[in-house]
Structure formats: C-alpha cells, structure tokens
Amino acid sequence: MYQKKPEIGKGVDWLMVWLFAILVMIGLICIFSVEYRSSDGVIQSFLGFKKNYSKQFFYFLACIVLATFILLTDSKFFTATANLSYMVGILLVIATFVVGKEIKGSKSWIPLGFMNLQPVELCKIFTALALAKYLSMQETDFEKPRGQLIAAAISFLPAVLSILQGETGLALVYFSFLIPMYREGLPVIYLIVLISLGVLIVISLVLPGLTIIIIFTVIALGCIYFLRRHIRRDNALLFIILGIWLFSSFITTYGVKFFMTKALKPYQSARIYSMVGRDNPYIDSKTAVLNPEEAKAKQKKNEQQNYNVKQSKIAIGSGGFSGKGFLKGTQTQGDFVPEQHTDFIFTSVGENFGFIGSAALVLLYLGMILRIVFLAERQRSTFSRVYAYSVAGILFFHVVVNICVTVGLAPVIGITLPLLSYGGSSLITFTILIFILIKLDADRQMVLR
C-alpha cells in the first residue's frame, strides 16, 4: 500500500461515473413520466417517498453514499473477501428458501421492511468477484476441463438455485459469465455448440418434428456423400456425423418436448412459443379434445400473455421519430403497459422521446459497455480484467434481453434495464458492480491477485 491517505478522485474513470449518473437520471425521468399526473405537486411527491419515482430518488441518494464508500475502500478488500462474499451470497440465496417472500410468482425475495431484497440479484456481484478470484489464481489452469468445470460451477450455482426459486429471468443472466470465460481462453467450440444447440431448439419449435428429421437425414447423407473419401480414410468421421445426426434428431423430437413440458412452467413455454408465433402444442396434446368454450378461454389466456409485448410495441411504435414529448405519452400515462416502471421502462423512453431518444439510449448503453471492455483491456491483473468482463457481460445481457423483450425480439423474460428500471435491488446491485469496477480501475497500478 503505497498510498496512506485514500483519495477518492484519484485515478477514477470519470467518463464511467458520468455515464452511470446520466443513465440513472434518465431512469428517474422515465419513472416520473410514467407515474406523474398533472394534478400532482412535483416537489412534495418527490420527497414523499410514496411514489415510485420518489423512492427511486432516495435509492439513488443511497447509491451515491454507497459508491463513495466503495471508492474509499481499499481495492484489495475485494480480492480478499471475494470467496467469502460469494459464500455469504449463496447462503443468502439459500436462506431465501426459508424466509423468502413470494412476489409475482417467484419466491426469491427477502423482505427487509423498507424494501425487498433479491439475493440472486446481489449474488451477481459476488459471483463476478468469485469468478475473477478463481480465474486469477495462479494454480488455476483454465485450459483443462477441471478448471473450466469449476469456473462453470461458480458461475451457475446461483443460477440453479434461482431456477429452483422460480426466478428464471435472473438465472439466465448468469450465462453472461461465459463472456469473461471466453476472454480467458474458453475454447470457441463451447460457444459454437451452445449456439448451434440454440438454433436447433428454435428450429424444432418452428417446424414439425418429422420435417426436421427428414432435413437432418438429407444433410447427413449429403455430408456422408461429399466426405466419402475422408470417411474411407477415417471411419471415425462417419460415426461423428451419425452421432450428430442422432443427437439432433433426438433433441428435436424428445429433448425439446421434455424441456417444454417438464423443465418449464406452462406460461414460460407459452411465452417462448408466442415468440415464434405458434400455439404451445404441448398444452394442446394434454387436452387434445377441447370443447369450444375451453378453447376460447385458452386463447384468451394466450392473448393475455401476448398483451405485454403488444402494448409495449404499441407504446414504442407510437413514439415515431421524435416522440410525443415529455409527459405527453398517452400509453405510458394510461398504464397500458404492465410493469412499465420496472421491466418495461424502455417503453416510456420510446414513446416520449421517439426514435431519437431510444436510439440515443441504446448507444449510451453500447458506449458504456464498450468503455468497460476498454477499461478491462487496460487492466494489469487478471482479477480486474475478469471482473470487468463480467460486469460488461452482465450489463450487456441485461440491456440486450430487456430491450429485445420490449421491442418484441425476445420472449418475455423478467429482467430489469440496468440503472433505468425502478427497483432498489437492481439499482444498488449495478451501482456496486460498476463502482467496484471503477475502484479496481482506479487502482490498476497495484498488483492484485
């Protein structure tokens, strides 16, 4: 420690701080525009801690304090306590099973009186730290499957717990830890396999099973025909092709069905199917003979599931090029979009500020992420770099998935838009994530382990 007296401002990347502040401000404005009615007094309700925007305002103040504390903390503290904090986080998540409170279908919240805490949300920080810690250890050999497995375990343990609590959206966020792992040398083949698996699933959702199998068979036969000389030389190739063919066919016919009926709740699979524009066939098959009345009721339910996205698209689409103007959005003011102060906050940007505003916001996020990547690359220590990439990954995943949901590019997954969405847990989590990064970056000259 070559610096006795910690000085907050030293080495801090002010661009990041500004980006952070601007985004939170935009968030406040958006929440305000959703909730504000012309009859309200602005000042009173802002200080009243009754409206969501007022609460968010106070959370923001709390976050400033928190950020200051983080900047005052010795950056070694984070490396030192990484594993410990991870354990505490996991314990918190497990504790949720006992003392948790159910909000909107997922029992992943701990009531704290003044706010509800979502440990899985907080756990992202600890996981990022723990992953960074593990990957930066000298004895870790990330080239070996063992190292990869441990890293994956660290990353996905909270996700598994989260799924058990019924919070799928946040669990998916943990996939973003593949990004730092990839940066640290995770073979590309994993990504390719994952992506092709994803493509496979989507195809099997869209097309009927038999067609897919026929297509696969044709492709496999084609491969065998074109590669017949190689196969004659090396028989293993034939088995690989046949193996892939068998595996894909199995996945499309049984794997997806199993996944849809057993692993996911009906509403979730319905959401996924609504994305590709089909009815959920596995609900149909269970109650194959429906009387018209039931069918009608079912359809109504389907419509309700599509309602969110439809309303969100209407709100964003009606913004046009320059938007309706601040506080003039009829859709956001009319409460048409459900959850529009949390997960669907992007709609109010889209409606009030139009294409200009929403594109600017998207670019702002892109800028922030690219800045983080830039910061990551200038780090000396693996810990900082891995951590930075984790933050970039998490941010990227959140932003992309959230916005894709609101503009109808992804099935409805309940995750927040970082820094904009209303919610103490989310805001505090991202504040901590970002300011730890800023602190680490400020101290990048120090050698960390």
Next chain:
Amino acid sequence: MLVFASVFVIILLQLVNLQLFSSKYKIMADDQGRFRKVIYPDRGIVFDRNKKPILQNTTIYDLMVVPNKLKGVDTFSLCRILGIDTAQFQKKIVECIIKNGRSRASVFDGLLSEQRMAMLNESLYKFAPGFYLQERPIRSYPYDAGANILGYLAEVDTNFLKKHNTEGYQIGDYAGKTGMERTYEKVLMGQRGIEYWKRDNKNRLTERLEDGKYDTAAIAGQNMYTSIDIELQELGEKLMQNKLGSIVAIDPRTGGIICMVSSPTFKPKYLTGPERKKHITELLLNPALPLLNRAVGATYSPGSTFKTLQALIGLHEEMITTDTRFSCSGAFYGCGKPMRCLDYGTFDLRHAITVSDNTYFANVMQRVINNPKFPSIDSSLRSWDRYMYAFGLGHRLGVDVPSEKRGNIPRPEDYDKVFGKGHWNFCSFRSVSIGQGEVDVTPMQVANEMAYIANKGYFITPHLVDSIQGGDKFNMLDSFKAKHKAIDIPDSIFEAVHDGMEGVVDHGTGMGAKVKDIKICGKTGTVENQFHGVKQPNHGFFCGFAPRENPSIAIMCVVENSGRFGGTYAAPIVGFMIEKYLKDSITDKARKERLEYYANLNLIPPRIYFEMRTQDSMRHAKDSAYLIAKGYIKTIKDTLGIDEEDENDALDKMKKDKETAKDTRPVKDSSNNKSTIKPEAILPDEKKKPEPKDTVKN
C-alpha cells in the same frame, strides 16, 4: 466487441422498424389511449308569440356507481332511500360490473325523481366515493300544453342512424321524435363539441389531452320564436278535454299557427325522462289515440264547410251570380235519387251559405261540372280540382309539423277506376258538392282554407316557427314567406261569401259562435261518417275567421262523433277561442260559466269506451293476452307510424302486467276509474251523456 456492436445494431434496426416504418402502432395507440368525448350542447329554447318559453331545458340526475370503490358504503340506508332490498342491490352491482367493469362508472339508477334526488343529495356523503350523482339535461315544459306541437326526444335507433349517418349521431344519442323537436332537430340540436381525453388501461378517462389543445367547443342549439299563443293553446286543450277532435288557429296575415290542439292529448312531460317508461304503453294502447296529432294527421270529410269553396268556384266560373236562386223543396232531385235538404224555401247565395242549403250547392257544383265550356267531364272536374289545390286541399301544405296527411280531392282517374272510363257523371259523386264522399281534408287544411278566404285569395303556408335566434342557417323558414295565390279571384266574390259566413254566425247555423262586439265569419259542418262500415254519430265542424275586417285569426274546430250538428259544440268552442284571442280574456261571468260547461262536456263516443273495455279484458285474459295485445299495437302503429322500440317497451310492460295481474287486480280496477286522474291524457269514466238542452238549427 464486434458481437456487442452487432447485437445493438439489430436492436436499432428493430427500433427503426417499429418507430419509423410502422404507422399502425400510432393508430393503435390513439385508439386505446385517446378518447373522443362528445359534448352535448343545450338544446334550443322555444318561445311562444308573447316570448314566453314553452320548451326549455332542465337538469336531472343519474346515480352513478363505481363498483371497486364500494368499500365502506352504507348499503342498507342507500337501499332504503332507493326502495330496493339488498339482494336487488347486489344484482344491480353485478349487472354494472358486467356492463362496464369494476373501475368504470355505470348508471346505478337513471333519471332520479325529484323527491329521491333530494333524499339522496342529503346523505350522499355516506355513499361517496362509490356513488355520485351525474347531471343530465332533459327537456322541460313550463306549460302543461302543446305536447303534440312540441314533440319529444327519444334515443335514436339504427334506422335513424342509417338515415343520418353524416350528421354525427351515435348510439345512445337523443333526437327529436315528433313535433317541433323533430322538424327543427338540426336547429335545436346545436353543434356538438369534442374533447380529447387521455384514457388509461381500465378505460377510465384520466385527464385532458394536452390541456384541450385539439378540442372544439360545443355550440348551443338556437332558440326559436313561434307563433303559438300558449294561453290560447291551454284554453283549447281545456275546451277539448273529454272530446275527440282538434282545434287549429292560424294568423291569416302571416300563416303562423296560433294554436293546434289535438284531443285527447297528454302532458308533454309524460314522454320525457323518468316519466316515459310509465306512460308510453298507456298512451300507445289507448284506443282514442292520444299520440296522434289530429290537427295534421287525421282526415275527415269537410262536410258543409266545403260549401264556401263551392260558392267561390261557382261565382268565379260565372256559373252563378250572387243573386242566383235555387229552392229546396225537401231534396235535391237533379240526379233522380233525391238528396235531402232540411231548409225549405228559396235562397240566394248568401242565404244558402247562412242556412247551409244542400240543394243550392248541389246545383252549383252540377253547373260547374257540366259547364259547356269544357269538352268533357274529365276536363271540368280537373278544372274544379285545380281550384281545390289552389285552396290548399288535396296535397300536403308543408306545415312544419311531422306526419302531415295530404287529404284527398277526387280526380277523374279515381272515378275512372271505380266506375270505368266514361261511365260516370256528376251524379256519381254529387255528395262531394256538400263535402261528403270522396273529399278528405285535415283540420289544418280547413283552417288554412279559412285563412285563404279571410285574405281574399291567398294563403301563406301555415307554420309554427316565426324566427330563429341567430339566423335561419338551414333555410328552414324560406317556404313560409311566399303568398300562395294560384288563381286570381276578385274581391267582390269573397265579399259575397263573407256576407254569407257572417250570416251563419249572426243568424244562421253557427249562432253558437257569436261573440259580443266581434264580427265573426264562420261556417258549420255536420259530417256523416263511418267506422269500419258502421255509421257513427256525426262529426261537428265549425270553421271561420275574425274579425271580418282585417282578420287576424282563422280557426277551425272539429269534435269527432259529437252527434247533433256542427253548430252545437264546435261553434261555441270556436267562439270562446276567438274571444280569448281577440279580447285577451273572457271576463263575462255568464260566458265563463258557459265555457266551463263546454269544457266539462264529455263527448267521447261509446265506441272508445267499448274498445277500452275489450282491451282491458283481453289484457287480463290468461294466455292470449300477449298475442292479442300485439295485434292491437300493430293497428295503432299503422295509424301512427311509431317506432319498433316503443312497441317493444309496450310489450315488455304488457308481459310484466300479465305476471302481476293476479295480485294487483283489485288495485288496477280502481285505478281504471280514471276520472280521478287528470283528464288530459286519460279518458274519464263513462258517464251518461248529458243531453244538450240548447237547440241550434242545422
């Protein structure tokens, strides 16, 4: 880095797609997020000739409920005020929720009566915010008269919407259904305003869109000044109570209608607001047809009142002179089969009018029809028709009251059809000469014809509205300015007819109309008539104008099936009306007593009572009641041209009546004793008809 950037590019592309190239979202957003609220302006006020309002606006209240704000409402006391039990209360709330949802307001109890309104207002704080009162403007009638003139408002039906699809009516709007409300709908309606409101996801209106930047203000309906004298109208309705028939009075100088009584009538407020449901069935089913505006909608043979016109034609065609004499020896023998006349003697024209001599006018018309000037009877009858059209008969006058009948003047084609071409002559329709047979006129046409004679040769289309405040934007009054003078008849001819008509009142058949100090010209008529082929008591007619010099009122009165002669009842009624109008009031005590006597006279024909009894017994008959009633409503509907909706109302009520018939029967019977109720709308109980003691010569 590339991966990050490319994903964001995809998002941006979708934003471009949504926000720049998809216009449907904007439309959808406007559809659901904006509400076009139609603001209804006050309807125009109608004034009488003395600038007294006779039709204006008042406010009544609907009790509104918002089902999701009902917590803590004192249901019990509310039920007590409204006179329902809690089960009904629950049922109503459920209905409201089904109709409009939990968070939107629905009408819990519409059109509250004044008493209930007062009780509710006092304790409304107990029921807030779940319940509140909402204003609704309705029409009010300061005078209890002129229901058939003013008309009423009713909810528009699909037919109406189809017909007026460019005028911005919506389902649930009200529009004038009869009377002036209907004719002058455009004027009275005003111009609707539009307010744009923001609407939320539960369809509640939250606030004005951009503080009303796009709103258009409502413009109130225009006020109208009519020529009606509301006091005269009241007197007319009073005189005509317990009688069937009508009185029409016109100012011959302007064509303005001074009064237009149709009896039986009803209180105008009976068909407005909360009263409507109670009365519509009764009015529809009443065999005396109170909803029929007899002044323009009923046709009669004109009877002897027609003789004045025959005289005009005869003189103008020079078939007779004022000194031409015909004698009555008991009948008119010009056509083989004798046609009775009652006044033996020989008369010149003036006397013939005064005593209403049938033979004289039969001879006159015979000469006109057999005029050698015309090559055939076809052309001579056609020339006679032309006179009649010029007098305003045989076609719709274009009065500004809906459902005017055209009446009938026989044409040669009609007789061709009946008798065959060339197989008819004057004797085939000789009764037309004394106003019987194929001639049909409305009371309005007779009054107008009197105006024509009073003006010595022209009339102005009778009309109610003199002027519209703020200008006649729809050119509705243009047709009421022109003088109709199709045939130029010299004044001397009119003078002769006037002489004869003055004689009628002075010493002839119409002496009952005599008023001190006023020279009245008049003509009686006693009209034979049939109902479904059965001869009925005569209609009594009297028409005339006064004063003889510079006449200012042309008037006509018909008392249906009064029996006896036109001079018996119709003439005195006209006398009172003229006295009231010209002298402003009837002061003489003896005259007042006479007036009361005529007003209380019950001249409703027994046929009506018989029909009412049949109807009653049918209503109470067990199973067939509903069907028979339906048949009944059909016949009434045919005569009135009333809309489907009213019929359904009536049938609904009928069903309910049937269900509760058993319990309420004794009560009902006593309520049938209608003499206790105001007589305007409902017929009094059958009384023995008083035998009139005064004897007036035909």
